[in-house]
Amino acid sequence: MGVSSKLGNLGVVTTKLEDAVNWGRTRAMWPMLFGLACCAIEMMSTQAPYYDASRFGMELMRASPRQADLMIVAGRVSRKMAPVLRQLYDQMPEPKWVLAMGDCCSCGGVFNNYAIVQGVDEIVPVDVYVAGCPPRPEQLIHGFMTLHEKVKEMKWYEWAGK
């Protein structure tokens, strides 16, 4: 029994608070600018009119971590960048999610050497990994939708901190 079938002439919609809040969160996620390498080009393309990420409520990338709740790590993270990334993550307000875009920040990718962190999950807890080198905008949008599915499953007692 979906919400739409209940509309009828009643003029009232009933739903669970969890569903309403989680729905609001999925439809207005604010990603943070974190383009580190060539994946950022695909991320920009995702924002652009052809792929149009604003269909998912994320048309604006925020340059400030205090205005963002989704960190898209797009590119390889060097060991020098790692403390910066963690600090920006710590500055984001709850609730916050991390999407590791591309092979490099998921597992190190082709850069298996001393300078690159072998997977950004050593620094920040990652919710969704998007494979590809670089992933196409469709794959990134699929990552968004996978994250939306995860957010919709959240319980009220997880809201304060995942």
Next chain:
Amino acid sequence: MSQPLDPKQAITEAFGDALESAEEFRGELTLVVKAENIIEVATYLRDGEGLKYNLLSDMAVIDYFPAEPRFGVCYHMYSMAFNRRLRIKVMWSDGDAPIPSVTGIWPSANWEEREAYDMMGILFSGHPYLKRVLMPDDWQGFPQRKDYPLGYETVQFSFNYDEIAKHKPFAKK
């Protein structure tokens, strides 16, 4: 404008024994000079009539490990007046006296020498701020030396997934 001079001949006439050797390969001239003379040679090459190498376009370091002297510090310079290039090379090993910095002659040498120090461990005397430029400040070792380990980590495939995940340092909230 004065006529262009042959740089090898000009340096030999001006400094004599500062020039150790010279090599020409496919029209590229390389002059190997002594480290203690690099300031005079570089100043003369920048200002001398008929030379005017007024742009330090690049600096590079070669690691000849295990040969001695181990490093070749190359200064690639360009003359805008005569549209030609020159390479000056200085041989250096660990434990030698630091190479005099050419930052006072070409200010663009500042970051080039910092990078040479960061990646290869070349020491320069008289540099205004000889700190690491690419690697983190607390990094140990000089990564582009031939005896520096590459830092390979075992790749996580499906057959060894659990084994790697057991000791992988996952981040906490």
